[in-house]
Amino acid sequence: MSAKVNSSSKREIRARFSPAGILGKPFRGLILVSRKYGAEWWIMIAGALIVAFIITVAVFPAVFAPYDPLDQEAGGQLMPPQAGYPFGTDNLHRDVLSRVIFGARTILGVAFAAAILSSAIGIPLGLLSGFVGGILDRILSLIMDSVYSFPGLILAIAFAAMLGPGVVNITLAVAVIYIPTYFRMVRGQTLSIREEVYVEAARAIGARRWVILLQYIFPNVIASVVVIFSINIADAILTEAALSYIGLGLPAGIPDWGMDLAMGKKFLPSGTWWMITFPGAAISILALGFTMLGEGLAEILNPRLLER
């Protein structure tokens, strides 16, 4: 560190203008940690703040939204952003800001449910496959690798087309394509942890196989699962938005960012920029938040995980 070389006046200036000096005591601990560990912590904290903000909005939409998202008498038709309507209004006189706020709830709900579902299937299969090995491992790996190599969105489109629109159906369609993501990661980790000395020790003292799996291997896999889960939610968000953008998502009546974009596309040639800018930016920011959170976590928990 070059801090020793700095003169005391420089240090003073730095203390006064550093983020810690400005934000004050409550954040000081956080910021000291950040400075110690570098950019990764900043990325993670920024991601966490974005995610926390949008989740708060999604949980209490009525507090933030000025209008009902379905209210067709909220304002004029296709009004550009102005006082009272910061994001403008759409072709059906609805307030775009309110739709963006209520849409957060839809997309977060679908993405979370899908990620939980696919991890609930992918993690046990991966553990089993890596731990048991043999023919089971070969078959499962071949299937999962084939699915993984296939463009996920196309698979999700096929599912969604078959199941028809609906919150549950779209969640299923998104969940299916991410099972291999968890499977591959957990299997890989299990394979390497299985060879660790402490697992061998457990085996030597006669621990049962399922005890080894659940008490020795599983807890060591979990750290990586957290990372993948966060990044996976970002992916699921993009997939959900894509499905509803091409009209495979949710029935009309549920505010949804992807659907609003598809609607805005029709009015794009006339220059109604607000109908596409805000829902699209919302998708990007939310996905970015989860990615940053996941990548920051990855760097901190397991730096080699995302290096491919």
Place this chain on the structure above:
Amino acid sequence: MKNLLRYIVTRILLTIPMIFILVSLVFVVLRIMPGDPVKSMLGAHAPQEVIEQKREELGLNKPVIIQYFEYLGQLARLDLGRSMILQQDVTQPIKEKLPATLELTLVGLLFTLLIGIPLGAYAASKRRSGRDFGIRLYGNIVYCIPVFWMGLMLQLIFGVWLDWMPIAGRTSARTFVSMFEHTGFYLIDTLLIGDFGAFTDVLVHLVLPSLTLGIVLSGVFVRLTRSNMLDILKTDYVLAARARGIPERKVVYRHALKNALIPVLTMMGLQFALLLAGAILTESTFSWPGMGRLLVQRIYLRDYPTIQGIIVVYAFMVSIISLVVDLIYALIDPRVKY
């Protein structure tokens, strides 16, 4: 050499189970999953006799196992079935639309590589600087932007506000496609007949959609190139090259980059899959008459044989691309031993 030959043969043979699994998966998704294609085709209130008749026509009244083997047999003869709604072979519209999709994805890939690889290499050579951080940030942000939103924003800026580029289709109305349609790749077709006016028109229509695809996927390549470059720049031969006094720029972009590109190439198979998925969304955004738009249109029509056919073609493309990439990898990198 013998090893290489054996690797090539095994790799080709391994493609068969992969295609088989994908094709079976498509079958499971489209035939066995809940949801009755006949009912959704005819509407829920269709009389029972009509439904039964349709079912027989489509061969859906047979046991699932028999349907499955019939389907595999058809595929082995490269027959994708017949669309009941439009009374045409499924292969026909796919043949028409495939070149449009390939043209879009290949030019998109070109943009991706042109943006991603130099940025990644540059970031690695300036490791931990502000510029490195900026480029990494670009990579992350761009990856999180939905490809269709990127397309819409580019349309808004360059098509509507600046009015520089068209925002829909492959050609403008004054260009007669029938004059030059030959291979289906309009860039090549227009050059073949030497019509530069039409060539420019095609090119101008291609820029925004392929740039959209290229920008969104360039993020992945920035990251891949950067992390590979970082590893390579630590190696002894780079140190040796520097010690010999070779200019830094030459060391980075000539000596190191060549070797850093090999692992990037292996990832291209997976990236191509992403590109195809992105192309579906880009095609819908830019009204691009390719396979993705066809897929979306046929979903609205509930034309299940065509939907199935398109997805099978995608599965074939993905398997073959990943095969080709692996083979190139084995051929260009003599260190690879299997």
